[in-house]
Amino acid sequence: MSDKTIAVFADTAEAYEGLCSGARALGGDPIALWAGGEAEAKRIAAWGARVVYVGEIPEGALYEDCALAFQQVIEAERPALVLACASKRTQCVAGRLAVRLGAPVVSDASRMALDDDGVETARLVYGGAAERVERSRGMAIVLVGSGVFEIDEAPAPGAVERAEVSVEPGPIKVVERCKRQEETVDLGAAKVVVCVGRGIQNERNVDAARRFASRVGGEMACTRPIAEGEGWMARSRYLGVSGAVVRPDVYVGLGVSGQVQHTVGMAESQFVVAVNKDKSAPIMKQCDLGLVADLEKALPVLASL
Amino acid sequence: MNIVVCYKIVPDEQDAVVQADRTLSFERASLKIGDYDLNAVEAGAQLAEAHGASLVCLTVGGDAVEDAKLKKAVLARGPHENVAVRDASLPEAGSTTTARVLAAAVRHLGEFDLVLCGEGSADRYAQQVGVQLGELLGVPAINAVSAIEVDDGVAHVERAVGAVVERLDVPLPAVLSVAAGINEPRIPSMKDILTAGKKPSHVLSLADVGFDGVDEAIDVVSTCAPERRERACEVFEGDDDETIRAFAARVRERL
Ligand SMILES: Cc1cc2nc3c(=O)[nH]c(=O)nc-3n(C[C@H](O)[C@H](O)[C@H](O)COP(=O)(O)OP(=O)(O)OC[C@H]3O[C@@H](n4cnc5c(N)ncnc54)[C@H](O)[C@@H]3O)c2cc1C
Ligand SMILES: Nc1ncnc2c1ncn2[C@@H]1O[C@H](COP(=O)(O)O)[C@@H](O)[C@H]1O
Numbered sequence: 001m002s003d004k005t006i007a008v009f010a011d012t013a014e015a016y017e018g019l020c021s022g023a024r025a026l027g028g029d030p031i032a033l034w035a036g037g038e039a040e041a042k043r044i045a046a047w048g049a050r051v052v053y054v055g056e057i058p059e060g061a062l063y064e065d066c067a068l069a070f071q072q073v074i075e076a077e078r079p080a081l082v083l084a085c086a087s088k089r090t091q092c093v094a095g096r097l098a099v100r101l102g103a104p105v106v107s108d109a110s111r112m113a114l115d116d117d118g119v120e121t122a123r124l125v126y127g128g129a130a131e132r133v134e135r136s137r138g139m140a141i142v143l144v145g146s147g148v149f150e151i152d153e154a155p156a157p158g159a160v161e162r163a164e165v166s167v168e169p170g171p172i173k174v175v176e177r178c179k180r181q182e183e184t185v186d187l188g189a190a191k192v193v194v195c196v197g198r199g200i201q202n203e204r205n206v207d208a209a210r211r212f213a214s215r216v217g218g219e220m221a222c223t224r225p226i227a228e229g230e231g232w233m234a235r236s237r238y239l240g241v242s243g244a245v246v247r248p249d250v251y252v253g254l255g256v257s258g259q260v261q262h263t264v265g266m267a268e269s270q271f272v273v274a275v276n277k278d279k280s281a282p283i284m285k286q287c288d289l290g291l292v293a294d295l296e297k298a299l300p301v302l303a304s305l
Numbered sequence: 306m307n308i309v310v311c312y313k314i315v316p317d318e319q320d321a322v323v324q325a326d327r328t329l330s331f332e333r334a335s336l337k338i339g340d341y342d343l344n345a346v347e348a349g350a351q352l353a354e355a356h357g358a359s360l361v362c363l364t365v366g367g368d369a370v371e372d373a374k375l376k377k378a379v380l381a382r383g384p385h386e387n388v389a390v391r392d393a394s395l396p397e398a399g400s401t402t403t404a405r406v407l408a409a410a411v412r413h414l415g416e417f418d419l420v421l422c423g424e425g426s427a428d429r430y431a432q433q434v435g436v437q438l439g440e441l442l443g444v445p446a447i448n449a450v451s452a453i454e455v456d457d458g459v460a461h462v463e464r465a466v467g468a469v470v471e472r473l474d475v476p477l478p479a480v481l482s483v484a485a486g487i488n489e490p491r492i493p494s495m496k497d498i499l500t501a502g503k504k505p506s507h508v509l510s511l512a513d514v515g516f517d518g519v520d521e522a523i524d525v526v527s528t529c530a531p532e533r534r535e536r537a538c539e540v541f542e543g544d545d546d547e548t549i550r551a552f553a554a555r556v557r558e559r560l
Contacts (some may be wrong), residue, residue, distance in 0.1 A: 062473075064447070085367075095400075095446075104401055104523040107431045118522075125528060126318040127426050132330050133526040135544025139332045142521060150490040170446045176472040180465065192560060216560045242430070250559050262319060271559055272536060279542065288534075289559070291552040292541035297544045301553050302554040305560075 004028040004114070007079040008049065010092070011063050013040035013087035015146060023083060026114040032158075033073055035066035035167050040139030041160045048154035052077070054163045061169035063089050067096040068221075069165040074101060079139065081119050086143040094141045106134060106142045112261060128241040128264030181251065184236045185219070191219030193248040195239060195266065198225050199255020199276060199295060204207040206232050208299045209254055215305060223262050239265030254302075255295050258283025275302075306358035306455070307410055309421060310377060310421040310524050312342035313436070314369045314429030315428040318323060327529040336369050338379055339427035343490040344448065348483050349384025349421045350491070358471035363412060365398075365406045367546035380501035387506040388414065390514055400429070401521045404437035408512040411442060419460065420480040424448075446480040496546040 006028035008019035016032055017205045023030035032049035034041050041053045054069040058265035070093065074082060082097070083111070085092040086108055106112075109121040110131075118136035125132045187193060194213035200206055206226075213220050220237060227238040227252055239246060240262040256262065258274070267286075274287040277294050284290050291298060318397050320334035336344075346362060353360035362384035364370050370389035398406070411417060420442070422435035427467055432448065439446020451470075452463035460475040465484065475481070493501070511517075541552040 052503075062447075062471075075535045080498075088387050088464075091432050092436050092446070092448055096440045097438050098401065098433070099440040102522070104399065105431065105437075105520060106523070107433060120526065125327065126321060127430070128531075129318045130528045132528045133308050134523050135526050137524070171476050172447060173474040174471055175461075175474055178470050180468050180470050181375070182468065184468065224485075229489070231486075234488050241418050252556070257334055267531075267534065273556055273559070275516065279540070285538060285539055286536055289552070289555055290538065291549065292540060292542040293544045293549060293552075298549050298552075301546075301549045302400040302556070305553055 002105055004080040005077060006081055006114075007031050007033055007074055007082045008084065009033040009082070009090065010085035011087055011089040012085075013043050013157065015167065016044040016049065016150055017047045017115055018146060019083055019085055020049045020150045020154065021152040022047070022144065024152055025149060026081070028110065028114065031079060032069050035063060035069065036145070038128060040248050043157045045160050046154065048156065048158060050158040051160045052175070054164050055166040057167055058169050061167060062172055062174060064092040064096075066167045066171040067093045067100070069163065069167050071097055071100045071187045072165045073163055081139060082141040082302060086094050086145050090143060094143055096192050097141055099171050101141075103138070103140070104136055104140050106140060109142050109144050110148060112142060117146075124241055124264060127261035128261070129260045146252050183218075183234045184235075185234065187219050187221055187237065187244050189238075190219035190246060190248050192250045193246050193266070193269070194218045194222050194252045195221040195256055196226055197223040197256030197262075198256045199257075200226070201255070201295070203232055205295060205299055208303045212299070212303045212305065215303070218252070223256055241265065253287070254299070256283055258286055265294055306356050307416055307417045308349050308353055308358050308360045308421065309414060309417050309420045309436070310345050310360065310362050310384065310399050311407055312362055312423070313339045313426045313428070314347060314364055314366050314372065314375055315339055315426065318428070320542055322325060323530040328531060329528065336375055337427070338375060339423055340511045341403035341425055341427065341485045342423035343382070343424040344487050345421040345483050346379060346382050347488045347490040348453060351488065352453065353383060353385075356455060358418070359386075359502055360384045361386045363388050363410055363414070365410065366434055367391065367393055367396040368493070369395045369396070376552055377498055377501040378493070380504045380506070381497040382491060384504075386504060389506070390511065392511045392516065397525070399521045399523060400431050400437055402519055404434050404441055405519045406511065406516050407434065407438050408441040408514040410509070411438070413509070415496065418477045419455070420478075422427065422480065422482040424482060424485045430541070432482070433499040435480055439480035442478075444478045444480060445475050446474060448481070448482040448486050451482060451484045453483070453487075456466050461521050
């Protein structure tokens with residue numbers, strides 16, 4: 001076995017399978033830091049990590065309050081690298097750890113390599129217009145999306161150790177917590193993706209696009225403003241640098257301008273179709289087949305295809 | 306109440322030119338205020354209007370922070386005063402340095418109740434500066450904030466994380482990073498832009514804010530445009546039935 005340890009953390013137990021595999025792929029031994037249920041600590045150990053368990057999140061506290069406990073564990077274990085599964089919550093924990101440990105954070109790394117001096121990472125910058133490779137001097141905190149690491153065959157389960165420190169509630173109080181009624185979809189397996197942008201203009205047209213998608217056996221997707229601004233579709237359906245990435249056989253963009261933040265999420269499609277009323281929209285240079293026309297005219301024809 | 310809102314000026318990535326060696330040239334790029342920072346400015350403006358609070362907008366960067374048009378553009382959106390920390394090293398600064406310079410600048414400004422940041426900067430989108438800034442200032446910090454109400458020294462905020470919506474009480478002073486969907490940034494009127502030109506604006510140096518450097522333990526190795534796939538770009542033009550049908554027929558071949 002290697003002599004490097006890699007501390008991993010996430011705000012859901014499932015994410016540890018990928019993180020533990022990733023730590024091993026980087027040539028290290030995973031130490032899983034976990035704040036949450038005890039049963040989950042055992043599940044995480046089964047993915048081949050020694051689990052350092054800091055206990056449950058106290059009532060009224062946030063997951064993010066685990067940062068101080070994690071800091072102490074990391075200072076004691078002195079890992080070569082800290083790996084975390086990217087989420088709003090781990091972003092907060094990583095930022096606090098960064099200041100407390102004097103370590104840099106790399107958000108949304110898409111690949112990495114570890115050696116004795118530090119970690120080399122790649123991530124998108126300028127909204128996806130460029131990929132930046134960076135090299136840390138010493139320990140860094142690297143956040144990765146799910147799916148960056150391949151799942152390996154886990155070695156023997158690790159032990160669960162109760163840490164000396166526990167999660168203490170911070171100054172921020174949780175008053176209420178409720179589930180959001182929003183679908184979560186995985187567009188990864190879709191062969192055809194019909195993607196609507198702001199040019200779709202209204203929900204009636206979104207319905208027409210939906211009819212088209214179901215006739216051709218496609219999944220619906222959208223640009224970020226359709227999900228975040230208009231709220232016409234679930235957030236899990238928007239493609240791009242801050243959304244999902246798809247590689248379908250056919251991508252059909254309806255009223256999508258094709259700005260780089262979006263095209264990063266569909267650039268690997270086999271065949272790209274675009275309808276846009278503006279001939280100079282960037283997507284017209286990034287499509288295989290395009291139509292410069294008003295969607296009001298084009299949608300009925302497509303919907304009856 | 307004193308509110309500070311942090312915004313970053315960046316070159317517009319749409320104007321980036323890919324060079325032969327795949328690096329990007331921003332030489333002819335226009336400058337813009339980070340898209341998501343405008344949401345933070347709007348949130349600050351709404352709170353300042355509701356509470357009669359003072360609102361200072363703060364940016365740290367290179368010469369771009371003195372761009373007269375952008376200065377007006379940000380001040381036209383509600384802030385009362387603009388403060389910029391300028392240094393040639395700042396455009397390339399990572400989260401560690403940026404957060405530390407911002408912390409020094411916020412301290413330099415005096416007492417504050419609330420610091421607002423955007424969801425992420427338009428160029429780096431690390432989503433780190435807000436949290437790190439809070440930690441450096443020794444105050445609570447939280448991200449993904451989708452609604453803010455301030456009342457008696459507490460910010461009552463809503464926060465969407467994954468499939469959960471949380472309502473949190475955040476004691477002030479605090480740093481909040483707002484989600485992009487929190488509001489629709491206003492489009493300033495001609496009058497807003499004219500009055501913006503009369504609002505105070507200051508440029509400070511790193512020494513002015515008492516920042517004497519930090520070792521950012523990470524170096525950039527390269528920044529290159531990814532390879533793009535070749536596309537056929539067969540484009541039909543026209544709203545007439547015939548063109549649309551011809552296009553639809555070509556689409557069908559693929560499905
Ligand atoms: C840090 C950062 C991260 C981002 N991440 C993402 C991301 O992950 N995903 C994402 O999608 N965006 C993202 N964005 C936003 C992105 O920059 C663009 O603003 C967005 O993708 C544009 O969406 P759109 O094409 O729907 O809208 P617009 O750019 O407004 O384009 C609408 C298009 O519709 C056309 N149109 C209008 N009316 C009609 C009509 N009647 N018929 C035909 N065509 C019509 C117009 O010509 C135009 O080209 C991000 C931005 C930033 C700053
Ligand atoms: N150079 C800067 N000047 C002022 N504010 C900044 C700067 N860089 C980042 N910020 C703020 O921090 C937020 C997060 O930035 P980042 O961590 O780079 O994604 C941005 O939305 C801004 O509000």
